Each structure stands twice: as structure tokens, then as C-alpha cells.
Amino acid sequence: MYVRAPGSRLSAALATGLVTALLATGCGQGDDPSVATPSAAPTSAVPSTTPTAADSPTASTPTVDREITVTIAKRRVNPPTGRVTVGKGELVRITVTSDTADELHVHGYDLGARLPAGVPGSVQFRADKTGLFEVETHETELVLFQLVVR
Incomplete structure (x- = not known):
């Protein structure tokens, strides 16, 4: 036999409402529109793509003038932080590869990945x-480098 305690419906309704509200608002970290998922283009005029063997440069594909590659392992930045x-x-x-999950952020341009x-x-x-x-990285707050644009 199942006996319901007084007020248990109210408690259940409040708990359900709280969980729904938390799920709807999230933690706030995913609300930043400048952070793109790896498959989505960053918020810039030029889409970011990962080339595949099937891709070949064409007249419509802009050539990258400067490729900057950074690796993070055990909180160490390689090449070392500089300008x-x-x-x-x-x-x-x-392009950044990190041994822990994080977010890349370019200040001033408000870009991320x-x-x-x-x-x-x-x-x-x-x-x-x-x-x-x-x-920099968002979660670990590591400065990867300072970009100087002249």
C-alpha cells in the first residue's frame, strides 16, 4: 500500500520547477555567442574550416596569411607565451590543441572556439x-600569446 505524506505534492512540484529552471538557464558559460563549437564557424567574416584531403584550394578560397599553432600540455604553453x-x-x-577541455578566446575580436x-x-x-x-584559454585562464596587429 502506498501512502503519500502531506505536502509531498507541493515538494515534488517545487523540485520539478527548480530542475526545469536550472535546465533552462544553464550555468551561463554556454551563453557566450562568441564561442563556437568545433563544427561551427566562428563569429567572423571568414569561416573557419578544417581542410580535408578532398578539399583543394580554389580561387574562391582565401589563402591564410598567418597560421599560428599552439599546444597546451600539463598547463604549459608551447611555444612559450610571447608576442x-x-x-x-x-x-x-x-589553432590550439589542449590536453584538457577548454575554450579559446581572442580578445578584441571577440572570437572563440x-x-x-x-x-x-x-x-x-x-x-x-x-x-x-x-x-587565452577561458577555463584555465592561460595566456597563449599576445597578438600585435600593425
Whole structure:
């Protein structure tokens, strides 16, 4: 025989409402529109793609002027943190591989990419703003390098 305690319906309704509200709002980290999943293009005028053997350069595919590759292992950045200078107007691709899941962020351009553990994540953009911009990871807060656009 099943006996329901007084107020158990109210408790169940409150618990269900709380869980629904939490699921609807999330933790807030996924709300940043500048962070793209690896399969989605970053928020820039030039889409970021991972080339495959079937892809071949064509007249409509812009050539990357500067490829910057960074690896993170045991919280160590390789190459070591420093400054990378590019010319204004250059097409830049930043590819990062981390041994732990994280998010890549390019300050000033408000670009980002998810970094699943061991899987490269990339952003590609036209360096159309001059200045000094920090490139970092979101979760571990590691500064990967400072991008200088002249």
C-alpha cells in the first residue's frame, strides 16, 4: 500500500520547477555567442574550416596569411607565451590543441572556439583592427600569446 505524506505534492512540484529552471538557464558559460563549437564557424567574416584531403584550394578560397599553432600540455604553453605580430588586413588562423577541455578566446575580436581535450580547435579571421590583443584559454585562464596587429 502506498501512502503519500502531506505536502509531498507541493515538494515534488517545487523540485520539478527548480530542475526545469536550472535546465533552462544553464550555468551561463554556454551563453557566450562568441564561442563556437568545433563544427561551427566562428563569429567572423571568414569561416573557419578544417581542410580535408578532398578539399583543394580554389580561387574562391582565401589563402591564410598567418597560421599560428599552439599546444597546451600539463598547463604549459608551447611555444612559450610571447608576442606574435601580423599585418593589418592579413587572414589569420589560430589553432590550439589542449590536453584538457577548454575554450579559446581572442580578445578584441571577440572570437572563440571550444577545445575538446586532444582535439584541435581553430578560429580564422581578418586582422582588421590594429592593436595588442590577448589570446587565452577561458577555463584555465592561460595566456597563449599576445597578438600585435600593425
